[in-house]
Amino acid sequence: MTTTMVVTIDGPAGAGKSTVAKALARRLDVAFMDTGAMYRALTVKALRRKVNLEDEGALISLAHETHIDLLYEPGRPLQVILDGEDVSEAIRTQEVTNKTYFIARTPGVREVMVHWQREMAGRRSLVGDGRDLGTVVFPQAAYKFYLDADVKVRSQRRIDELRAKGQAVDEMALARDLAERDRQDFTRKVGPLKKADDAIFVDSTGMSVDEVVELMVQHIRSNGRRV
Ligand code: DC
Numbered sequence: 001m002t003t004t005m006v007v008t009i010d011g012p013a014g015a016g017k018s019t020v021a022k023a024l025a026r027r028l029d030v031a032f033m034d035t036g037a038m039y040r041a042l043t044v045k046a047l048r049r050k051v052n053l054e055d056e057g058a059l060i061s062l063a064h065e066t067h068i069d070l071l072y073e074p075g076r077p078l079q080v081i082l083d084g085e086d087v088s089e090a091i092r093t094q095e096v097t098n099k100t101y102f103i104a105r106t107p108g109v110r111e112v113m114v115h116w117q118r119e120m121a122g123r124r125s126l127v128g129d130g131r132d133l134g135t136v137v138f139p140q141a142a143y144k145f146y147l148d149a150d151v152k153v154r155s156q157r158r159i160d161e162l163r164a165k166g167q168a169v170d171e172m173a174l175a176r177d178l179a180e181r182d183r184q185d186f187t188r189k190v191g192p193l194k195k196a197d198d199a200i201f202v203d204s205t206g207m208s209v210d211e212v213v214e215l216m217v218q219h220i221r222s223n224g225r226r227v
Contacts, residue, residue: 002200004121004123004124004125004126005030005121005125005126005142005225006029006121006125006126006127006128006138006141006142007024007028007030007126007127007131007141007143007144007145007216007220008127008128008129008130008137008138008141008143008144008145008196008199009021009024009127009128009130009133009145009146009147010129010130010131010132010133010134010135010144010145010146010147010193010194010195010196010199011131011146011147011148011150011193012154012157012181012182012185012193013154013178013181013182013185014149014154014155014157014158015147015148015149015154015204016129016147016149016157016204016209017129017147018034018036018078018129018210019209020129020204020209020212020213020216021034021127021129022072022127022130022148023059023080023145023209023213024213024216024217025072025074025126025127026031026074026075026126027213027217028122028125028127028225030125030126030127030227031072031120031124031125031126031127032070032072032078032126032127032128032129033070033072033117033120033121033126033127033129034078034080034128034129034130035069035117035128035129035130035131035133036099036100036129036130036131037070037078037080037091038068038080038113038116038117039100039103039104039113040064040068040080040091040092040096040097040100041066041068041080041082041091042059042062042066042082042103042113043091043096043099043100043102043103044061044082044087044090044091044096045066045082045083046059046062046099046102046103047095047096047099048111053099053102053103054102056107056108056109058168059102059103059106059108059109060108060109060112063108063109063112064112066082066083067082067083067084067127068081068082068116070072070120076146080101080140087094090226093123093186094177094217097177097181098177101181101184102208103190104131104184104191105184105189105190106129107109107189107190110132110190110191114132114136114137114191117133117137117138118137118138121138126200127194129192130179131192131193132191132193132194133187134146134195134196134198134199135191135196138197138218139196139215142225143197143200143216143219143220143223144196144198144199144200145171145200145202145216145219146195146196146200146201146202147202147204147212148202148204148205149203149204149205150201150203150205151175151178151179151182153204153205154178155171155174155175155178158174158178159163159171159174162174162182200216200219202215202216206215
């Protein structure tokens, strides 16, 4: 029997987790799992169905009748498939970004997500990014990282990202939303954002994506894996 390998990257919004996780997955020649995209996809479905986001029972039922796939090929954007439909764009709207909080705070929904994430990791080696991967989902992960950056830098990265896509940005509102998302992530009762005791802390303030990836690769190499 072959065993799969899991690398976890947790951290706050805008720390660059997805970009780094993608690049690291490529270096390691393993899959990439964006767990935030899964919470977002379920939010899309809840909003479309006009499910009451305060109704935990309804959200849990919805999770049970949903199928989410993440298709990732190196060098291509991640495809997020919700019940057979590509929702890769739909999950990135401001409304979904703000409302995912309701999905993420519901313990029964998190249980379903954790189950899916473990299933994916059971099928293939992967680098996953999220909030609770090193603490809750994969406490036995081979390598764990916690990626952080100064809040101003995280804000600026997000502004640059949106501008690059040609979107108008309200900088004050964006900074406010980011601070609010931090608060929600850190204070959630189940699966809050927290550095696992055995995770390597990486402060990416002032570092490029390549530098962060290189630092992670060096750590993995020094712990016995050929990269
Ligand atoms: O990483 P992201 O911004 O795409 O995450 C979207 C939302 O999902 C965010 O509000 C935090 C939540 N999330 C979570 O609760 N647990 C995870 N493992 C990943 C994301």
